[in-house]
Amino acid sequence: MQVSIIIASLILxxxxxxxxxxxxxxxxxxxxxxxxxxxFLSQILKKLTEKPSKFIAAMLVGxxxxxxxxxxxxxxxILDLVLPYHLTVVSNLLxxxxxxxLVIVFTSEFLPKVFFHIYANSLIRFFAFPAYVFYKIxxxxxxxxxxxxxxxxxxxxxxxxxxxxxxxSKVELGNFIxxxxxxxxxxxxxxxxxxxxxxxxxxxxVKARDIMTPRMEISAIDIYAPVSELRELFIETGYxxxxxxxxxxxxxxxxxxxxxxFRKPRTIKSVLIPVEFVPQTIFIKDAMDQLTKKRxxxxxxxxxxxxxAGIVTMExxxxxxxxxxxxxxxxxxxxxxxxxxDATWLFSTRHDVEYLNEKYDLDIPEGDSYSTLxxxxxxxxxxxxxxxxxxxxxxxxxxxxxxxxxxxxxxRMTVSD
Numbered sequence: 573m574q575v576s577i578i579i580a581s582l583i584l585x586x587x588x589x590x591x592x593x594x595x596x597x598x599x600x601x602x603x604x605x606x607x608x609x610x611x612f613l614s615q616i617l618k619k620l621t622e623k624p625s626k627f628i629a630a631m632l633v634g635x636x637x638x639x640x641x642x643x644x645x646x647x648x649x650i651l652d653l654v655l656p657y658h659l660t661v662v663s664n665l666l667x668x669x670x671x672x673x674l675v676i677v678f679t680s681e682f683l684p685k686v687f688f689h690i691y692a693n694s695l696i697r698f699f700a701f702p703a704y705v706f707y708k709i710x711x712x713x714x715x716x717x718x719x720x721x722x723x724x725x726x727x728x729x730x731x732x733x734x735x736x737x738x739x740x741s742k743v744e745l746g747n748f749i750x751x752x753x754x755x756x757x758x759x760x761x762x763x764x765x766x767x768x769x770x771x772x773x774x775x776x777x778v779k780a781r782d783i784m785t786p787r788m789e790i791s792a793i794d795i796y797a798p799v800s801e802l803r804e805l806f807i808e809t810g811y812x813x814x815x816x817x818x819x820x821x822x823x824x825x826x827x828x829x830x831x832x833x834f835r836k837p838r839t840i841k842s843v844l845i846p847v848e849f850v851p852q853t854i855f856i857k858d859a860m861d862q863l864t865k866k867r868x869x870x871x872x873x874x875x876x877x878x879x880x881a882g883i884v885t886m887e888x889x890x891x892x893x894x895x896x897x898x899x900x901x902x903x904x905x906x907x908x909x910x911x912x913x914d915a916t917w918l919f920s921t922r923h924d925v926e927y928l929n930e931k932y933d934l935d936i937p938e939g940d941s942y943s944t945l946x947x948x949x950x951x952x953x954x955x956x957x958x959x960x961x962x963x964x965x966x967x968x969x970x971x972x973x974x975x976x977x978x979x980x981x982x983x984r985m986t987v988s989d
Contacts, residue, residue, distance in 0.1 A: 574645050574648065574649050575649070577641065577645050578642055578645050578646055581638045581639070581641045581642035581645070582638075582675070582676070582680050584638040585635055585638035585639055585676065585680035585681075586679060586680040586681075586684035587634075587699070587702070588631045588632070588634040588638060588706070589631075589635050589680060589681055589684055589688075590684035590685060590687065590688035591631050591688065591695075591696065591703050592628055592631040592632065592635070593684075593685045593689050593692070594688040594691075594692040594695050594696040594699075595620075595624070595627060595628065595631070595692075595696060596628075597688070597689045597692035598693050598696045599692070599693055602693045603617060603696070606697060607621065613697065613700055613701075616700045616701055616704050617696075617697070619704060619707075620700060620704055620707060625718060626707075626711070626714050627703075627707055629710075629714035629717055629718055630706060630707045630709075630710040630711060630713075630714040631703075631706075632714075633713050633714050633717070634706050634710055638680075639676065639680075642672075642676060642680075643672060646668075646671075646675070647668045647672060650667065650668045650671055651664065775856070775857060775892060775893060776855065776857055778855065778856050778857075778892055779852065779853055779854065779855055780850055780851070780852050780854050780855075780856055780859055780871075780873045780884050781852035781853065781873065781881065781882070781940070781943070782943060783856060783884060783888050783889070783891075784852070784873045784881065784883060784884045785884070785885075785888070786881070786882045786944075786947070787880055787881055788956075788978045788979040789882075789978075789979065790815060790821065790880070790883055791805060791809045791811060791815070792815035792817050792821060792824070793805055793814055793815075793816055793840065794816075794817060794818070794819075795816050795817065795825060795841055795844070796840075797840060799833075799837055799838065799840060802814060802828060802833070802840055803833060806830050806833070811830075812830050812831075813827045813829055813830070813869075813870060814827060814828050814830075815827045815847070815870075815872075815883065816828060816840055816844055821880045822878075822879040822880050824847060824872050824880055825844065825847075826844040826845050826846050826847045827844075827845055827870055828843050828845065846868075847868070847870050847871065848862060848863060848866060848868050848870070848871040848872070849872050849874055850862065850871045850873055850874070851873070851874055852873045852875055852876075852881050852882075856884070856889050859871055859884060859889065860886070860889045863886055863889075864886075869885055869886045869887075870883060870884075870885050870886075871883065871884050871885075907920040907922055908920040908982055909923065912984075915986055915987050916987075917932070917984070917985050918982065918983075918984050919982070919983055919985055920981065920982055921944060921945045921946030921949065921979070921980045921981060921982065921983055922944055922945075922946065923944060923945050924944055924945075925937075925938050925942070925943060925944065925945055925947075925948055926943070928945060934987060936948060936968070939951065945983070945985075946979060946980045946981075946983075948965075949965065949970060949980060949983070950980070952965045953965075956975070956977075956978070956979065956980065957970075957972050957975065958972065958975055958977075959973070959974060959975045961975075967987060967989075968985055968986070968987060968988075969985070969986040969988060970984070970986075971984040971986075
């Protein structure tokens with residue numbers, strides 16, 4: 573009988589402490605959605621979350637009662653086991669305390685709290701009914717305890733109890749959407765609304781350097797070049813805007829819109845539109861606000877030395893929210909991604925390092941100064957290698973398959989053990 577009571581007390585203590593953690597750790601969005609379902613379980617969850625402080629207090633009351641019962645019977649059982657050894661009173665007390673504490677810590681505190689924290693959403697739903705039963709049993713005791721604690725706080729400290737947060741946070745919303753997206757099969761398409769929601773949550777943490785068109789891919793023209801050359805550049809690139817520089821790309825003075833060519837300008841300077849400058853560490857939400865207020869659509873992104881790192885447009889920023897916006901002039905870019913053998917790949921250098929690491933488990937170093945595979949190579953070498961060049965960076969062996977004077981386009985990469 574003693575052993576049965578001890579085991580039952582441990583199970584109940586584990587249940588109460590676990591449900592307390594599960595209630596605090598569960599995703600609020602998940603709980604709200606579950607409560608909206610027309611089922612018996614949804615009604616139970618609705619009642620449990622009506623008064624969060626009382627539910628937590630009820631679980632604490634149950635946990636303490638279970639621990640008291642456990643402590644009483646566990647000490648008697650241990651005493652019966654060690655009685656033949658004729659230990660001193662101090663040794664006996666120390667042994668009882670040590671054994672009882674170790675058992676309760678691991679079986680009813682540490683393990684259940686870790687387990688209920690990891691699987692909070694599932695377990696709070698699974699144990700909702702028994703939790704509600706104990707909630708009603710201890711309702712009046714927990715109400716009395718909360719009333720007494722509020723009275724003490726008001727009388728001696730001049731304050732009430734802290735309100736329990738019942739609304740959900742941005743992080744919880746993001747975690748819930750991420751869980752939903754990860755549950756979708758690779759072959760299935762994610763609803764555009766969910767994708768936009770996910771993009772909106774990530775939007776505030778994206779910086780200009782993450783979405784900018786890098787310096788090596790900028791199409792620009794000298795301010796003193798003839799208008800005919802500018803016209804040819806518009807035809808060649810298909811862009812609606814061309815940046816204009818003076819002497820070098822580090823001194824961009826503005827841009828020209830293709831529409832202005834219909835005015836038949838004599839010089840590029842006569843149709844020049846000023847451009848905004850932003851640091852590469854600026855958040856795109858702030859860059860968007862700056863461009864909107866000044867009614868501009870292009871910003872030059874500056875590096876730490878004041879040189880041109882790239883450009884970012886309003887279209888780039890909007891695409892972070894709504895996905896790629898393509899028009900009739902956009903060419904579909906196909907990035908090479910070919911596995912040659914277990915240790916060798918053929919990659920376009922426009923691939924994001926983060927994407928390659930996640931898909932192929934390559935462990936390519938990630939840095940703030942670059943985001944693509946080409947950026948990693950240039951940042952490591954401090955130069956742009958030409959076609960045919962072979963070199964190693966750490967455990968990676970590269971062979972440049974295609975390149976121009978301004979950028980690397982295709983590389984063969986071999987990973988050594």
